[in-house]
Amino acid sequence: MSRVRTPVVARWFDGEGDGFRLLGTRCAACSAVFFPREESFCRNPGCAGDELVEVALSRRGRVWSYTDGRYRPPAPYVSDPELPWEPYTLIAVELEAERMVVLGQAAPGVTVADLEVGMEVEVVPGVLGEDAGTTWTTWHWRPVGVTA
Numbered sequence: 001m002s003r004v005r006t007p008v009v010a011r012w013f014d015g016e017g018d019g020f021r022l023l024g025t026r027c028a029a030c031s032a033v034f035f036p037r038e039e040s041f042c043r044n045p046g047c048a049g050d051e052l053v054e055v056a057l058s059r060r061g062r063v064w065s066y067t068d069g070r071y072r073p074p075a076p077y078v079s080d081p082e083l084p085w086e087p088y089t090l091i092a093v094e095l096e097a098e099r100m101v102v103l104g105q106a107a108p109g110v111t112v113a114d115l116e117v118g119m120e121v122e123v124v125p126g127v128l129g130e131d132a133g134t135t136w137t138t139w140h141w142r143p144v145g146v147t148a
């Protein structure tokens with residue numbers, strides 16, 4: 001049975017392969033960029049802007065910090081207590097052009113042992129999970145030059 005690929009959060013990312021991008025919004029008045037996207041008004045306290053346009057974020061950034069989740073998070077995190085907990089790696093990535101840090105899971109197989117602060121990473125399509133009819137898609141960060 002084929003599953004429908006559905007973004008786990010609508011309109012936070014789009015595209016396939018090399019065209020995959022995170023989507024934020026940019027204030028038309030002060031050019032501040034927001035991710036998660038801000039839709040109604042600029043969060044810059046010195047700006048009264050209320051026109052926010054969708055913008056694709058930089059594909060590459062540098063590792064700002066990272067950690068691994070060795071334990072099952074408490075509710076409301078959704079996980080099946082019957083299944084063994086699979087540790088995952090979380091990376092905070094600094095995007096230079098946007099001057100922001102974006103969190104995300106590392107691509108499958110990437111562990112903290114593979115990472116260093118300052119290392120270049122790129123955003124790639126990822127899968128968060130599957131249920132009966134749906135593959136829930138998300139984004140992952142992957143060190144540049146590594147193919148998984």
Ligand SMILES: [Zn+2]
Pocket residue numbers: 027028029030031032042043044047048049
């Ligand atoms: Zn603004």
